[in-house]
Amino acid sequence: MADLPFFSDADFEQYRTLIYHESGISFTPTNRSILESRLKERLRENGMDSVKTYFAAISKDKEELKAFLDSITTNLTRFFRNQAHFDALEHSIVPELLKIRSGFPTTLKIWSAGCSTGEEPYTIAMLMQEILPPPWKFEIIASDISLKCLMTAKEGFYADSRITGIPDNYLKKYLDKVEGGYKIHADLMSKIRFDYHNLKNDSGLRNLDIVFCRNVIIYFDEAAQAAVINRFWDSMASKSFLFIGHSESLFGMDTKFEFVKTEWATLYRKFI
Numbered sequence: 001m002a003d004l005p006f007f008s009d010a011d012f013e014q015y016r017t018l019i020y021h022e023s024g025i026s027f028t029p030t031n032r033s034i035l036e037s038r039l040k041e042r043l044r045e046n047g048m049d050s051v052k053t054y055f056a057a058i059s060k061d062k063e064e065l066k067a068f069l070d071s072i073t074t075n076l077t078r079f080f081r082n083q084a085h086f087d088a089l090e091h092s093i094v095p096e097l098l099k100i101r102s103g104f105p106t107t108l109k110i111w112s113a114g115c116s117t118g119e120e121p122y123t124i125a126m127l128m129q130e131i132l133p134p135p136w137k138f139e140i141i142a143s144d145i146s147l148k149c150l151m152t153a154k155e156g157f158y159a160d161s162r163i164t165g166i167p168d169n170y171l172k173k174y175l176d177k178v179e180g181g182y183k184i185h186a187d188l189m190s191k192i193r194f195d196y197h198n199l200k201n202d203s204g205l206r207n208l209d210i211v212f213c214r215n216v217i218i219y220f221d222e223a224a225q226a227a228v229i230n231r232f233w234d235s236m237a238s239k240s241f242l243f244i245g246h247s248e249s250l251f252g253m254d255t256k257f258e259f260v261k262t263e264w265a266t267l268y269r270k271f272i
């Protein structure tokens, strides 16, 4: 592939300011090369040869701005990623919520924020389907800033190489073998609403019982992390739980979330 046309320090500054402002994602001189390679791809797809012309384009064309933001995201994920979180969900969080919510409407509302290609919400859905006793129900909202990822997630097709991590009994029960991979059952899919949502904005969601936002804020700087986390607070019900990635932390952040240590994993709770 041809080299990126001249990309000065001033261009880099302009791009990284726009990206930060539009998504919270923080590029630094250390990861500048990632931005350069993604930008090269967008220029090629748009038949452009100037980073300045492309900047002008994304400044006025909202759709191209979305495509550009999509292109700079890191979407690595997998089914049952960090099993300890799902053990904590099954053995500690869900039993506690069922106790706390007894007598209230019997639907648990869960948000997978930054769901990438869907492996995380489908993992949660399979597990909830297994562990929730009737009459309890659940609904999952799964959102991302990447439209490409959301399309994959909504399709529910995963190549053979991507289904590692799903226990055999779940694989048989919730997915069908199709050519080249597996397809999620329609009734499991119906439990999840996939939506485009940029975490720099308020989602409008309220009264959530559990939020998963794992391996997302790691790409944000401290101020953007705190803004996202405090918006989660507003979306969550009194007595609810927040899972973040195991290499992420709210330590030192100005937030009202309390740290919870279960036998399986650590997480956060809103307990007022």
Ligand SMILES: C[S@@+](CC[C@H](N)C(=O)[O-])C[C@H]1O[C@@H](n2cnc3c(N)ncnc32)[C@H](O)[C@@H]1O
Pocket: 023, 024, 025, 073, 074, 075, 076, 077, 078, 081, 113, 114, 115, 116, 117, 120, 143, 144, 145, 146, 149, 197, 198, 199, 200, 213, 214, 215, 216, 219, 245
């Ligand atoms: C590394 S993936 C994590 C996927 C999954 N949560 C997991 O832990 O396996 C991070 C996801 O966050 C999304 N993301 C990054 N910035 C975002 C933003 N401002 N709003 C919404 N999603 C964002 C990316 O598009 C990407 O799909």
